[in-house]
């Protein structure tokens with residue numbers, strides 16, 4: 329690893345503009361809650377995209393302590409770094425499969441590729457032959473999402489080919505739900521039936537179907553191994569109902585300065601807002617470069633008081649209307665809450681017109697990151 333230039337000290341707590349706190353005890357509790365729902369089925373953890381932005385290694389280590397044996401990443405590079413952090417033992421599955429040329433490295437790190445196409449299957453079979461050893465694999469079938477996995481016609485082709493899996497140990501057959509967060513959607517049951525039919529044509533292996541929301545569709549959707557991601561990180565897997573998970577993330581930004589402004593004065597870029605009489609403002613050290621969407625007009629909180637945004641979100645700062653606070657209550661250096669007890673990650677996603685997944689994975693790298701329960 330090349331050494332970092334010493335002038336770049338983003339993670340120095342004294343210098344960061346905002347603090348991201350990740351509660352690993354809450355992640356552990358969320359894992360236990362999902363396991364309780366699953367009953368006899370096992371529970372993996374999806375830690376792709378650096379653990380949805382929260383730190384794949386920290387999350388995976390915490391869940392190892394809860395007995396989690398199966399981790400899913402999206403990219404082979406994510407799998408390699410997770411393997412070196414966790415050591416041998418847990419299974420690490422690569423959801424996107426292996427890009428051509430990465431097979432040997434993946435085999436050496438005992439990664440389990442999710443084979444999504446006949447091409448990926450052929451390449452992994454060839455790798456097993458070349459290395460003269462049996463290699464583990466997961467097979468993904470397309471039960472109706474049309475994203476990744478073998479089509480039903482390809483499954484039929486494989487079922488009729490005695491050599492299709494030669495040299496491979498098929499450890500998992502999986503598929504993914506398109507509409508799991510809409511429990512009434514008819515596609516859920518159709519996909520479930522399609523998955524049942526497809527896997528019956530393939531070698532006997534553990535079956536995996538449910539993501540976070542899929543776990544809440546009930547026992548017929550659980551199969552042998554569930555693959556939750558976002559619910560572990562505190563987002564609501566049951567939209568429209570009370571969130572059954574504990575919050576995991578807290579995001580607080582520092583006040584840079586406060587000011588009083590005169591009636592009618594323009595505020596921020598484009599003068600998109602104008603001051604009212606006796607208005608007080610605070611500018612805080614968080615902006616769209618930190619993953620707060622520019623169009624996510626919303627509010628921050630200080631000691632339970634809502635502080636609405638004034639004007640546009642800038643790259644590195646946001647201006648807050650702090651008139652609701654007494655004079656001098658908020659000072660430079662104080663922390664205001666952007667994600668936390670007063671507004672959760674799903675609320676913030678609502679401001680941005682997106683989903684909690686995108687908010688979490690978009691969280692920037694200029695924060696001081698604190699792990700509770702490490």
Ligand SMILES: *Cc1c(COP(=O)(O)O)cnc(C)c1O
Pocket residue numbers: 374376423503504538539540541555556557558559
């Ligand atoms: C991302 C992903 C998951 C996890 O989904 P959540 O909705 O975050 O629980 C599970 N399976 C596959 C195939 C995925 O791509």
